Amino acid sequence: MPRYSAFDRFTIKAAVKAAELVMAPANRREVFEQFVLTVTAVTDLSEHMRRITFHAPELASFSVTGPDEYFGLLMATGRELVMPADDRINVRTSLRAMPEDVRPDLRWYTIRAHRPSVAEIDVDFVVHGDAGPGTRWARRAIAGDQAGFRAGGSAYRPPSEGPVLLVADETALPALAAILEVETRPAQVFAEVPDESYRVDLDVEWVYRFSGKPGSAVLKVLRDKALSTVEYGWACGESGLATGVRRHLVKERGVDRKAVMFSGYWKAGSARM
Numbered sequence: 001m002p003r004y005s006a007f008d009r010f011t012i013k014a015a016v017k018a019a020e021l022v023m024a025p026a027n028r029r030e031v032f033e034q035f036v037l038t039v040t041a042v043t044d045l046s047e048h049m050r051r052i053t054f055h056a057p058e059l060a061s062f063s064v065t066g067p068d069e070y071f072g073l074l075m076a077t078g079r080e081l082v083m084p085a086d087d088r089i090n091v092r093t094s095l096r097a098m099p100e101d102v103r104p105d106l107r108w109y110t111i112r113a114h115r116p117s118v119a120e121i122d123v124d125f126v127v128h129g130d131a132g133p134g135t136r137w138a139r140r141a142i143a144g145d146q147a148g149f150r151a152g153g154s155a156y157r158p159p160s161e162g163p164v165l166l167v168a169d170e171t172a173l174p175a176l177a178a179i180l181e182v183e184t185r186p187a188q189v190f191a192e193v194p195d196e197s198y199r200v201d202l203d204v205e206w207v208y209r210f211s212g213k214p215g216s217a218v219l220k221v222l223r224d225k226a227l228s229t230v231e232y233g234w235a236c237g238e239s240g241l242a243t244g245v246r247r248h249l250v251k252e253r254g255v256d257r258k259a260v261m262f263s264g265y266w267k268a269g270s271a272r273m
């Protein structure tokens, strides 16, 4: 088990406290496990979404902290995968300390399903051409390929009672699907995707973006709707969608900002490490 320095622990605690002043609390982990994954299956769920199944012996004892558990996928840039040191809480700090020619690329993904009995996870990747290392890696992955796993945490932590409002884009559909599998509270659920071809088998209100800015279509629907009470909001996806929905809930609907979890999963026009 890695031993983190007192400075690392202090820094992360301060960052968590600062975040909790402006948004709902997340589920945090104490130890950020790191190990190598092997691809065991690749299945196309649609023309835009590819499910990759990974195996690692460590997944048998790994525990998720919540339904929208995410992790860092470390992808080799050279011939071999070289893993970063695991003695820092912030994996980006460990990556910066590595020589550039072996430093792996890092992108964040959701664990759509975890099967400890067979030490496997499924991860659903939105494939969006060859514009970044994540989509490039997912497009070319075949059984036997390896990648690194760095534990992250999870964000979904509603109060014990009360209705929730969930908003996702295509990259947050895996998280949304996992949340809906466990959620029993009354839920108003919206998914904004580019067009009908991005739909998956989920009972949600589908909103199509077509050529508009991410978030603009779902914000229009939310503004035009008589929503019932919202005790907790969760909005994840493109940065403009996540911040736009958060602003709408807090400023226009009067929801407590500490009851809204929002996360920019990607940013149109910029790489997301």
Ligand SMILES: Cc1cc2nc3c(=O)[nH]c(=O)nc-3n(C[C@H](O)[C@H](O)[C@H](O)COP(=O)(O)OP(=O)(O)OC[C@H]3O[C@@H](n4cnc5c(N)ncnc54)[C@H](O)[C@@H]3O)c2cc1C
Pocket (backbone or CB within 6 Å): 070, 107, 108, 109, 110, 111, 123, 124, 125, 126, 127, 128, 131, 132, 133, 134, 135, 136, 170, 171, 172, 174, 175, 263, 264, 265, 266, 267, 268, 269, 270, 271, 272, 273
């Ligand atoms: C907590 C968390 C959980 C996530 N879970 C998932 C998940 O389960 N499945 C999933 O597919 N993604 C998920 N994402 C989003 C994913 O990390 C980003 O989409 C990431 O940018 C992909 O990396 P990339 O290397 O393909 O592109 P980058 O190198 O980051 O970006 C290159 C270019 O592609 C654009 N781009 C990035 N993502 C998309 C996209 N989806 N559609 C169109 N253009 C894009 C960027 O704007 C940029 O112009 C998650 C992100 C976070 C933070």
